[in-house]
Amino acid sequence: QSVLTQPPSASGTPGQRVTISCSGSSSNIGGNTVNWYQQLPGTAPKLLIYSNNQRPSGVPDRFSVSKSGTSASLAISGLQSEDEADYYCAAWDDSLNGLYVFGTGTKVTVL
Amino acid sequence: QVQLQQWGAGLLKPSETLSLTCAVYGGSFSGYYWSWIRQPPGKGLEWIGEINHSGSTNYNPSLKSRVTISGDTSKNQFSLKLSSVTAADTAVYYCARASMVRGVDVWGKGTTVTVSS
Numbered sequence: 001q002s003v004l005t006q007p008p009s010a011s012g013t014p015g016q017r018v019t020i021s022c023s024g025s026s027s028n029i030g031g032n033t034v035n036w037y038q039q040l041p042g043t044a045p046k047l048l049i050y051s052n053n054q055r056p057s058g059v060p061d062r063f064s065v066s067k068s069g070t071s072a073s074l075a076i077s078g079l080q081s082e083d084e085a086d087y088y089c090a091a092w093d094d095s096l097n098g099l100y101v102f103g104t105g106t107k108v109t110v111l
Numbered sequence: 112q113v114q115l116q117q118w119g120a121g122l123l124k125p126s127e128t129l130s131l132t133c134a135v136y137g138g139s140f141s142g143y144y145w146s147w148i149r150q151p152p153g154k155g156l157e158w159i160g161e162i163n164h165s166g167s168t169n170y171n172p173s174l175k176s177r178v179t180i181s182g183d184t185s186k187n188q189f190s191l192k193l194s195s196v197t198a199a200d201t202a203v204y205y206c207a208r209a210s211m212v213r214g215v216d217v218w219g220k221g222t223t224v225t226v227s228s
Contacts, residue, residue, distance in 0.1 A: 035213070045205075056216070100215065
């Protein structure tokens with residue numbers, strides 16, 4: 001069961017900016033940092049952004065995040081064909097004994 | 112560069128116990144939460160639970176009654192057991208490393224587990 005809510009799909013043409021929202025509560029997003037994952041078809045998820053806005057080595061700065069209260073969003077600027085994937089937000093949840101909760105996932109399609 | 116290698120049975124019958132093991136290569140076992148996460152076909156990610164280097168565990172309440180995660184620090188390995196499986200437990204199971212700062216940041220390649228009579 002997913003505690004964080006994301007739109008099921010998003011799309012854009014190459015070069016456009018696409019935004020994905022992630023809605024949670026005070027026990028997860030509201031009180032902890034948000035992480036984002038990219039999952040290409042048939043592969044394990046890959047950490048895209050952690051601690052709200054930190055990018056692991058190799059992740060382009062086309063990916064950025066914002067957070068306000070109990071919601072967060074991931075923006076992909078200059079959309080490229082290789083960005084077509086599933087994206088998940090995640091956060092630690094204090095109300096569930098420190099359980100790590102994921103978003104419902106958003107499929108990004110490059111038109 | 113930390114790498115996780117996982118293995119275990121991929122086909123189970125209902126009521127059997129799922130058993131997977133994950134080995135940690137190229138990094139320290141201490142200071143992290145060693146986790147299991149699953150993904151049913153065509154669905155999202157579900158955190159199953161974790162163990163730290165001192166053996167403390169934390170489980171998803173929805174699976175707690177059936178899950179056991181154990182660790183062997185001498186081998187840098189940790190394992191998952193899920194009892195009384197049903198078709199609803201069919202999923203890709205991932206082992207992973209987590210921390211409070213970076214969340215889940217290293218993933219195994221995943222093991223497909225199918226429960227079918």
